[in-house]
Amino acid sequence: MKLRLTEAIKTFVSHFLLIVLSFISLFPAFWIIMSSFKTGNSLFSDSLIPKEFTFIHYKELFEQTKYLLWFLNTLKVAALSTLLGTFLLLLTSYAISRYRFTGRKTTLTALLVLQMFPGFMAMIAVYVLLNTLGLLNSHWALVLVYSSGAIITNVFVAKGFFDTIPKSLEDAARMDGASHMKVFISIMIPLSKPMLTYASLMIFNGCFVDFIFADLVLRTEETRTLAVGLFRMVNQSNSTEFTLFAAGAVLVALPVTLLFIFLQRFLVDGLTAGASKG
Amino acid sequence: MQKKTGAALLSAVIPGLGQFYNRQWLKGLVFLLVGSAGIYFIAHDLAGHLRGLITLGEFPSRMVKVGKLTRMVEGDHSIFMMIDGLMALQALLFYTAFHLLNIRDAFLVGAAQDRKEPIHSFGESLRYMGRRNFAYLVLAIPFVAVVFLTILPLVFSVLLAFTNYADPILPPAHLVEWVGFGNFNKMITLDVWSSTFGGVLTWTLIWAVIATATTYIGGVLIAVLIHQPRVRCKKLWRTLLIVPFAIPNMISLLVMRNMFNNQFGPINSYLRALGLEGVAWLTNPFWAKVTVILANMWIGIPVTMILAFGVLTTIPRDMYEAAEVDGAGSFFKFRMITLPMVLFATSPILIMQFAGNINSFNVIYLMTNGEPVNPNYQYAGHTDLLVTWLYKLALNQSQYSFASVIGIVIFLLVATFSIWSYRRTRSYKEEDMIA
Numbered sequence: 001m002k003l004r005l006t007e008a009i010k011t012f013v014s015h016f017l018l019i020v021l022s023f024i025s026l027f028p029a030f031w032i033i034m035s036s037f038k039t040g041n042s043l044f045s046d047s048l049i050p051k052e053f054t055f056i057h058y059k060e061l062f063e064q065t066k067y068l069l070w071f072l073n074t075l076k077v078a079a080l081s082t083l084l085g086t087f088l089l090l091l092t093s094y095a096i097s098r099y100r101f102t103g104r105k106t107t108l109t110a111l112l113v114l115q116m117f118p119g120f121m122a123m124i125a126v127y128v129l130l131n132t133l134g135l136l137n138s139h140w141a142l143v144l145v146y147s148s149g150a151i152i153t154n155v156f157v158a159k160g161f162f163d164t165i166p167k168s169l170e171d172a173a174r175m176d177g178a179s180h181m182k183v184f185i186s187i188m189i190p191l192s193k194p195m196l197t198y199a200s201l202m203i204f205n206g207c208f209v210d211f212i213f214a215d216l217v218l219r220t221e222e223t224r225t226l227a228v229g230l231f232r233m234v235n236q237s238n239s240t241e242f243t244l245f246a247a248g249a250v251l252v253a254l255p256v257t258l259l260f261i262f263l264q265r266f267l268v269d270g271l272t273a274g275a276s277k278g
Numbered sequence: 279m280q281k282k283t284g285a286a287l288l289s290a291v292i293p294g295l296g297q298f299y300n301r302q303w304l305k306g307l308v309f310l311l312v313g314s315a316g317i318y319f320i321a322h323d324l325a326g327h328l329r330g331l332i333t334l335g336e337f338p339s340r341m342v343k344v345g346k347l348t349r350m351v352e353g354d355h356s357i358f359m360m361i362d363g364l365m366a367l368q369a370l371l372f373y374t375a376f377h378l379l380n381i382r383d384a385f386l387v388g389a390a391q392d393r394k395e396p397i398h399s400f401g402e403s404l405r406y407m408g409r410r411n412f413a414y415l416v417l418a419i420p421f422v423a424v425v426f427l428t429i430l431p432l433v434f435s436v437l438l439a440f441t442n443y444a445d446p447i448l449p450p451a452h453l454v455e456w457v458g459f460g461n462f463n464k465m466i467t468l469d470v471w472s473s474t475f476g477g478v479l480t481w482t483l484i485w486a487v488i489a490t491a492t493t494y495i496g497g498v499l500i501a502v503l504i505h506q507p508r509v510r511c512k513k514l515w516r517t518l519l520i521v522p523f524a525i526p527n528m529i530s531l532l533v534m535r536n537m538f539n540n541q542f543g544p545i546n547s548y549l550r551a552l553g554l555e556g557v558a559w560l561t562n563p564f565w566a567k568v569t570v571i572l573a574n575m576w577i578g579i580p581v582t583m584i585l586a587f588g589v590l591t592t593i594p595r596d597m598y599e600a601a602e603v604d605g606a607g608s609f610f611k612f613r614m615i616t617l618p619m620v621l622f623a624t625s626p627i628l629i630m631q632f633a634g635n636i637n638s639f640n641v642i643y644l645m646t647n648g649e650p651v652n653p654n655y656q657y658a659g660h661t662d663l664l665v666t667w668l669y670k671l672a673l674n675q676s677q678y679s680f681a682s683v684i685g686i687v688i689f690l691l692v693a694t695f696s697i698w699s700y701r702r703t704r705s706y707k708e709e710d711m712i713a
Contacts, residue, residue, distance in 0.1 A: 010608075011508045018509070021500060022518040024576070029525060031544060032533045044542035092420040099413035107417075114424070116692045117432055118637055118665050121685035124438075124672055125431030128361055148423035180412040209526040212639075216673075227528060234532055242536065253529040260524035264517070271581065272588035 029253075036246035043242040057247035064244075065229060066221060067251070073139065074225040077214075078207040080143045085150030085203045086196060092151050093158030094188060098170070114152050120212070127216055137219040145213065150203045157270065161195040162188070198270025201263060208256055226252050282388030289384035293377060296384025300391060304400035309380050316373040324366045330354075331363020334441070335453045356454035357443065364434055368425070439682035448676060461683045471680070474656040474667075479687070481567075482663045486635040489574045494628055496575055497582020498620055502612065505590045516587070523580035531644035534573050535560070538645075563660040566646050570661055574641050578631075582624075589623040590616070629699035633692045639665045664688050 031048065036057055038050040061067050096107060126145060127136075135141035165188070173183050189196075211227040218224050224232075230248045233241075260267060281300070289296030293313025297306030335354025342351045391397065398406065408415065439461055443454045465471045504515050522530065537543050538559040546556030559569045593615065601611050642648060648662035648670065657675050658667045664684055672681035 007508070014503060014506055014509055017503060018515050022515065025519050025521050025580075028530055028533050028537060028576070029521060031537065042542065043536055043539060044547070045544075048544070088420045088423060091416045095413040095416040101411075101413040104413075110429075112696070113693070114428055114432065116633075116689050116696055117435075118639075118668065118685055118688045118692075120639070120665065120669050120672070121435045121682065121688075122428065122431035124678060124681075125361070125434035126427065128357060128434075129426075129431060132358065132361065144423070145427055148420075148427040151420050151424060152428060180409065184416075205526065209528040211528060212669075231528075231532075245532075245536075249529045249533060253525050256526045257521075257524045261517070261520075264520065264524075267523075268584050268588070271584055 032246050032249055035243055036250050038243055038246075041241050041243045057243045058251070060244055061247050061251070065233065065248075066224070067226075067229070067248070069222065070224050070226045070229045071251075073223060074208060074227070077139050077142050077146070077225060078204050080139075081146035081150070081207045082200045082204045084143060085147035086200045088147055088151050089154050089158055089199055089203075090189070090192070090196065093155050093162055094184065096155070097159045097162035098188075111152060111155055115156075119149070123213060123216065126213075130217065136217060137223055138217075139223065141217050142207070142214055142225075145217075146203070146207050146210075150199075150206070153206075154199045154202060158192075158195055158199055161192060165191055194266055194269055197263065197266040201259065201267065202270075204259075205256055209252075280388070281392050282385050285384035285388035286381050289381045290377075293380045296381070296388070300384060300387045301397055302387065302400070302403070305383075305403060309383075312376065313380065316376065320370065320373065324370060327359075327362045327366035328370075329363075330359035331367065333359075334455060335359050335449070338453045339451055353450055354453065355450045356441075357449050360437065360441075360454075361434060364430060364437075368430065435682050435685060437682075438678050439686055441679050444679045445676040457679075461679050465680070465683055470656050473654055474658050475684075477652070477655060478658055478662055478664055478667050481661070482636060482691075485567075485571070485663060486632055488571055489578065489635045489638065490628065490632045492571060492575050493578030494582050494624075494631065496579040497584075498586045498617075498624075500579065501583045501586035501590055501620075502616055505587070516583075519583060520580050522576055523584070527577050527640055528644065530577065531573060531640060534576070535645050538569050538573075560646055561650050563650055563652070566650055566661050570641055570645050573645050574635075574638065577641065582627075582631075585624055585627060586620055589620050592623075593619050626699050629695055633695040633699070636663070636688065636691055636695075637665050638663070639669065642666045643669070664691075 034049055035045070037053045037055070038045055039052055039054050039056075095101075096104065130136050130141045130145075135144075169187060170183055173187055178186075209227050210225075211231040214225050215228045215231070218228060230245075230252055233248060234245055285296035285299045287296070288299050289309075292310070293316075294306040294308070294310030297303075297309055300306075334356040337351075337353045339353035340351055341348045387398075440456055440458060441454050442457045442460070443449075446452070447454060465475050500519060503509070504512055504519075509515070537545055540546060540556060540558050540561060543559070545559070549556050557565055559565050597615050598611055601615060606614070642661055642663050643666050646659070646661045648659035648666050650661075651659045655662075657670050657677070662670070665688060668681045668684040668688070671677040671684065
């Protein structure tokens with residue numbers, strides 16, 4: 001009888017803790033969504049759930065800022081960078097993982113060392129470089145920088161993935177007379193779909209939310225991306241137009257959050273694989 | 279004289295000549311064109327640029343008398359000269375590599391002909407290259423991208439640490455000069471810099487330890503909590519608790535900055551509603567540090583939780599059953615089975631996360647922007663980490679050379695921890711298992 005009681009208490013406590021934790025986990029999202037529907041523009045409110053709901057802030061957002069344009073810019077930059085970045089990443093990690101060539105160890109070490117420099121350090125130099133190439137204020141500059149950066153940040157996860165594909169699979173295909181290109185395209189690429197999904201999601205997310213480098217490169221309001229636009233808005237009018245910021249935050253976060261939850265399985269797999277493979 | 283020696287010597291003098299000597303006309307022509315273009319640029323442009331890299335400019339902006347008028351004459355722009363010089367240096371390295379390859383090719387083909395092997399046509403050579411050097415072909419594009427967009431800028435930034443490029447010495451009005459280890463010296467000996475550097479470095483290390491420990495312990499505990507057999511709807515809890523990971527952290531941090539707002543934020547209003555006094559979350563030096571750590575926990579715990587989950591599901595059930603047979607309680611099972619297994623499998627990540635936390639820019643920059651301001655610090659606040667200080671030095675204060683010094687310090691910190699952990703990971707140890 002006593003054992004049953006302790007078991008019941010334990011079950012209750014565990015579930016109670018989980019409810020509290022879930023509340024903490026969801027609260028910021030819930031609060032910002034509620035705030036975006038609130039009337040007025042102040043940060044302060046007497047109740048969590050507003051007494052009247054209004055869509056006015058979303059309307060304002062589209063009227064006062066170039067929100068739609070920024071969204072399209074972001075989508076363009078992020079999509080192109082994801083495509084190019086994933087492609088470059090695929091090439092690099094595949095070659096490093098599957099081939100033994102002179103200079104391979106050096107390449108690996110170099111990539112490892114490059115990962116360790118803080119990303120901001122080279123920013124000034126990239127800026128000067130883009131300036132000399134006349135690429136400032138252009139989306140292509142962002143795409144180029146993001147996709148080459150994607151190689152550095154993701155190469156070890158991707159390499160680790162290719163390391164797990166058995167060599168015999170490749171050998172069998174080669175025995176049947178398949179060329180290097182054929183092996184790569186018809187065996188390796190289909191097999192690496194989970195890794196590619198994970199990597200491209202990470203690259204996409206990185207481009208979507210970058211507000212530092214993009215701010216440096218993009219000089220006019222027409223070329224801005226969402227993250228830059230939102231960050232500037234926050235910096236200019238933090239507490240004065242809080243509800244407008246709330247609406248903006250919801251709209252920026254929504255696509256990425258949905259994408260993440262929708263692709264949860266790949267993320268969990270990729271994260272676990274990346275961690276155990278180094 | 280053997281053909282291989284002759285061909286190699288000819289190619290060493292003029293690229294392509296050895297290939298002609300080997301009677302590979304098309305290949306020789308390609309090499310000759312690339313080689314002469316290279317030599318032309320070296321003779322014409324490179325020397326000036328390389329000289330610029332060494333001197334960083336000789337003429338500052340100055341007034342010059344032209345007839346009766348004095349005119350402002352634009353001086354050398356040290357920073358542009360430095361970038362040009364670096365690019366020239368890179369071009370020179372590329373050319374040297376090409377030249378050596380060209381000699382090697384002439385030598386190898388010559389040697390094959392000495393052995394009376396048939397001469398390959400140009401098409402055959404290309405196909406052969408595609409088979410033999412597939413890896414190099416595949417790596418060519420990423421290589422160029424990384425060299426220009428990552429390595430070149432990084433070398434430039436590292437070099438900046440050895441110049442005096444900091445406000446007020448900004449080109450084109452002034453010339454920048456090489457100062458050797460002068461900036462490093464100042465960082466340690468000059469009081470204004472050394473006190474800031476010491477303070478920020480200490481807080482960076484404390485932050486990295488606490489941030490790593492809290493997210494790690496929190497993540498493991500939550501994973502264990504959900505993993506208990508008595509918990510219902512595991513999937514639901516897991517999904518609910520993953521949400522912070524799914525929201526872009528740039529957004530969630532900006533949202534939390536408002537939540538922690540001292541006057542109007544909801545957290546303080548709830549505390550006041552409970553009859554407590556609100557806390558100065560963002561303006562008190564101590565509480566600001568607490569706030570950033572709390573925010574970091576909210577963001578970081580889900581990641582460790584996912585990882586710990588992965589480990590927990592691999593622990594065989596019969597281990598627990600065996601322990602139960604021996605009369606072990608749940609705490610004992612956790613202490614003797616779960617914890618060691620999870621720790622063992624996740625320890626490499628722990629070190630990687632520590633290295634990552636040294637660089638966690640977003641949390642600090644978006645939550646507090648390094649504030650509250652510390653009057654004893656040079657351009658930094660109480661919560662500034664080395665990275666955010668670097669950012670402020672470079673982008674707000676134009677102290678580029680000092681920013682680069684900080685960058686190098688961060689690199690050394692991260693490198694020490696990463697190399698230590700990387701040597702322990704499977705991908706390093708089992709490197710050639712599949713080959």
